[in-house]
Amino acid sequence: MTFALTDWMLYSMWAVLGFMGLNFLFDFFKMMKSGSFSTDFVLGYMRDMVFFVLPLFMFANMMALDHTGWIMHTAYYVGAIGVVFKYLMDLKGKM
Template identity: 50%
Template structure:
């Protein structure tokens, strides 16, 4: 696999980071609730909402790239939003270990 440093590659890496941290956060919550004995499937709905509220808008921004007259406004907004989601999940993961 060739890791490129083009703009499209960094957009893909941002989405991978978001999805990877979402899955990692889910696994941490799943394992902690399982070992506590308080396993409830309702916490899964929160992660489905996260996909709807965080991942879907990132995909939507990318799909609107052709409508951006400047060619950089939506991409900049995509990276700002992607970094914000990554920071959110890092904070959530670290708070579960405290």
């Protein structure tokens, strides 16, 4: 098995990581402005990497096991859209 994000998979991963980074920066500046720093802030994003990004990479690695060619792609894109939507709602709630 090889690991390769192809076509729109790469763009959807960029969107997931981009919205994660945007949320991280928003929280970071908010904490620096208030003058309080917590280690739970960083650990929360590490947890999100394990819970949200790692399964997407696992779907990408399991593409070779899918003989239909669309089941893993669909699962990957639904997961990516779900993560982007989650971070959009988080950003909306913080504003």
